[in-house]
Amino acid sequence: MRDVELADSGRRVVVIAVERGEEAVAAVNEVARRRGISAAQVTAVGGFSGAEVGYFDRQDRDYLRIPVSEQVEVLSLVGDIAEVRGEPALHVHAVLGRRDGSTVGGHLLRGEVWPTLEVVVTEVAASLAKRVDPETGVALLTGTAEN
Numbered sequence: 001m002r003d004v005e006l007a008d009s010g011r012r013v014v015v016i017a018v019e020r021g022e023e024a025v026a027a028v029n030e031v032a033r034r035r036g037i038s039a040a041q042v043t044a045v046g047g048f049s050g051a052e053v054g055y056f057d058r059q060d061r062d063y064l065r066i067p068v069s070e071q072v073e074v075l076s077l078v079g080d081i082a083e084v085r086g087e088p089a090l091h092v093h094a095v096l097g098r099r100d101g102s103t104v105g106g107h108l109l110r111g112e113v114w115p116t117l118e119v120v121v122t123e124v125a126a127s128l129a130k131r132v133d134p135e136t137g138v139a140l141l142t143g144t145a146e147n
Helices: 024-035
Strands: 002-008 011-019 039-057 062-068 072-084 087-097 103-123 129-132 139-141
Touching (some): 011 024, 024 103, 062 103, 072 139
Parallel strands (some): 072 129
Antiparallel strands (some): 002 011, 011 103, 039 062, 039 072, 087 103
């Protein structure tokens, strides 16, 4: 992967070109850790040779896994990076386009990049944190980095 940091009125903007064969979630998390980004908005476009998205099952308090075992276009990928237990963590939702024009979407659990994934990470705050909500079991924004 390649990444570059730009200046935008005091906020950092990091553009990441995730390369063919890399796993998207791990690559973005690695750049966030390396650059000390713990609060940001994330958008991306590109393609995957395979992926897995999830639908959150309220009753089981876990993601139902939806495998995508074909080449797809990343039509939309949006979400955030927030601090979870002291580490930056990517949380994004994806809409993936199939050859026939149909789509599949959900929480991106993993994606094998092909041919590229162009990610824009824009810092939003000095401190932003997520805590696991005991009622849902989901990490939700708290607005503070204090644990």
